[in-house]
Amino acid sequence: MDQSSDPSIHQVRLFLVLAEELHFGRAARRVYISQPAFSRQIRRLEEHLGLALVERSTRRVELTAAGRDLLPAMRALTEAADALRCSVAEEVRTVAGRLVLGSYITALPVVTELVALLQRRHPRLEVDVREVDFVAQTSALLDGSADAVLCYAPVPAGIQTLRLASEPQVACLPEGHPLADRASVSLAELAGTPVVGLAPTVHREWRDFWAADPRPDGTSVSYSTHTATTFESSVSAVSRGHGMRFVSAACRELFPRPGIRYVDVSDAPPCAAVLAWTTARRDTPVVVALRRAAADIAAALRGVPDPRWWHTGFAAGT
Template structure:
């Protein structure tokens, strides 16, 4: 590196974004994969950033990557510059009076039919907006939002702090049981009758508030739930474990119609709380043009009925709320 620190050309906002991601991942391969670029290209940009600044920002070894003291000191200012660039871009779009750009809308498999309808309406109203659909799992439905990898998701509540939601519909919960279980032939069971049956475990990276709700943990009498050793992150992984008699899972009632599977039975649980389908977005991005447009479109669709094979997705009045 030549010259006095800071005497070189100004770094690009793109390079600063790469540094922020690398500071979170502390791994060049994971950081590059997260941004869908090759690792060599990612590494070259970070090197150029260090050359521009005249500083070593990272300590690299075959075992790990970590920020130097200079990198740590500059990180808050780097983050502020990237956020300022984002606000400038949003202001330019607002002044232009047109909505053009890219909206990444996430969902997991149970919402795929309705998300297609929603994407079509967005494209009709904002033809200049590139709407990208991306399937997310139980971890990504919140982490992808908070990390800015998706703009919004269609999922089920509850959501953690930092995520706002627009309720779309409510429905009952059911329990998914192995077909050979003594309770599988029943039309309904109570939470008390399910006491002691292990719930298929979720990944520790799943938001705790979401995991607890979908395991009814603790039960109404205060009893904590026992979990299997699984670390499921998807609907299919969970019911696969159920089909082998390894545990139970609580799911939305619409799964009975949408996902019949050999080896399992869905049984009503009348005393389980209702579940709520929501549109969710990061609180920090609530008023970006793309998210604001999405909220308006979804608000106009709520209560219409007939837009999804299971119209319960659209049967509630909508009010925005912050994740608990």
């Protein structure tokens, strides 16, 4: 049997129920699925194995010799799967200690949701949420002062990420800017507006991405003399008319500010909100627990028609 066609544990469990009931209708009712769906799963199991397991007639159902011979192995398989599930559940319950999670805004609803989910799953795990700026969102990972960070991509080499959600970029402009009242602008139209400068200690790839530098048409990007390291300081410079910033579309709802306007950018690439950690800490129990919880939140966000990673109108389970 080719490993690519291995039967599922679910199919094996259904066959064991059929072996006890010897009746498709009763077996289907017992597992709360329709009889046609039950029959299809048994057929697929037989196809995966390349063996007939059941003799069917209008009057009765009997196991074939192969079906009877395989019963002990199938029971052992489901027992092993149950034991594995119990072991994983026990390991999850025993995660304890302290997790340091960085975020550029600690009050984001996604941070609250993630911490709450972790604490429901791991009552003995202490979660310390710390605010990090544009520099510390990577330096805190590399120097070990944070176990993981919620931030926007890109990240330096040596840091791994889990994408939580994607969203558009928008231009943050002074309210008196000639383009501030437009519904949408292009990168070419913004070429003459300087970008508020970030500190040289901010990761270069991240600085370039959030300045759209270089522009698609090769136009050079000019910068103000600022060396901002935080969202607030860079937006404050924008409000004083010193330049512009590219920011995530979430900022419209999260950070309304006097003196600025958020304008759609028609040809800017989307940005990604991520959970980031270093390769060295990837398999520590606290980071494994965090990654699992974040993956569940990311999966829940994929079910939202217009996913925005700061929303909490979804259920990530327990």
